[in-house]
Amino acid sequence: MSQEYDSVELVGDSTVSQFARAVVVAALTAAFAQVSIPLPGLPAPVSFQVFAVYFAGLLLGPLWGGVALTLYLLVGVAGAPVFSNGAAGLGYALGPTGGYLLGFLVAAVLIGAIVHRRIEPRSLADVSLVVQAGALVAGLVAIYALGVPWLALSTGMGMTKAASVGMVVFVPGDLIKIIATLALVKGGHLALE
Amino acid sequence: MLTYEPDDALAHALDPRSKLCFQVGFAIAAFSHPTPRALAALTALALAALGAARLSPRRVLFSYRFVLLLLAFAPVSAVVALQPPWLVPERMVAPALSSYRVVLVLFVAGAYVRSTPVRESRAAVQRLVPGRTGQLLGVGMGLTLRFFPLLLGDVRRIRTAMDARVGSERSVVDRAGRIAVVAIRRAFTRADRLALALRARCFSWNPTLPELRFARMDYPVTIGGLALALSALV
Structure with a gap:
């Protein structure tokens, strides 16, 4: 059924390199979902997954950052063990923590849109650190704005309880990750061109 | 799992x-x-x-x-x-x-x-999402699946290397940032090689799919x- 035997139509060079980057960022999101640093004195360990979301927005821009996170979600729904703790499937994506997954996609697009303000990513050195900090915070807000109501809705717990279980315990770790990302940007470590 | x-x-x-x-x-x-x-x-x-x-x-x-x-x-x-x-x-x-x-x-x-199998879901996505978007998403899913174990291995090696050099004595911000930046750098090196390999193999908008x-x-x-x-x- 619907096999194609037409002549070959090559993909353009710049699309290929952006696409390859989106693929590795999608795979990195999956790898980071399996890794965390335990923190003495904090209720939740620092998971690395949000780093990949920040990198997707900052380094790939709104379009390809969005493609990266879409690929991550599709591969997970298709059954690859890429969600936290090696989970997979549509059931997990629609489960109590599914809002965060959708939030990751929205956050990557939002961060890319705020920082680059066009499809093609520009050099991070040309964007002020304040704008980048604002973009990361906006991304974090988007993740919780989708994640917490979804958690409340799917489990039937109230919004206050959902916010305390699904947000408050993670905020210290999230601030650490934003500070770490900005330190990387400021030190020029993310100038990967 | x-x-x-x-x-x-x-x-x-x-x-x-x-x-x-x-x-x-x-x-x-x-x-x-x-x-x-x-x-x-x-x-x-x-x-x-x-x-x-x-x-x-x-x-x-x-x-x-x-x-x-x-x-x-x-x-x-x-x-x-x-x-x-x-x-x-x-x-x-x-x-x-x-x-x-x-x-x-x-x-x-x-x-x-x-x-x-994931390759069947990939074929389904490519059939259900029209045009070039579907093509890119389909190919991307297959490649993401292959790169996931590689990058997971990279991240684990970075952590082991860091622990071996008493990296656990550093602050959390420093540790998290270091692991993240080394991981993204290695990932982008892999992306450059992948892009080269795709171009060398005439990466096209109309490859042949498994039959459904x-x-x-x-x-x-x-x-x-x-x-x-x-x-x-x-």
């Missing part, structure tokens, strides 16, 4: 598109009717789906145990009150029903995961999925 396993079960013979349709329809039905009667009917359907994929419910529950903890928290915490009487069992009903429907969706999704074809059983499953989705409107 739950993942694809080759078998000659009924669910394995179905087309991924009809299974996707059924899954989505089931989820819509479960989320729009959290009543005991509807959930009882859906339970039977979910168990039938598990049977079709030869998957035991206990295995699904075990592989999603972290999700179950979160699902169990809502009804349990709703029972506890801050003033006498300290326990109010009737407040448990609504959150328990909400959580239970998610368990049913996990069952049906588990059946899909066990009976569908509806068999006789696919039609009732697809219609069942559509009916379940439409039941939300009733």
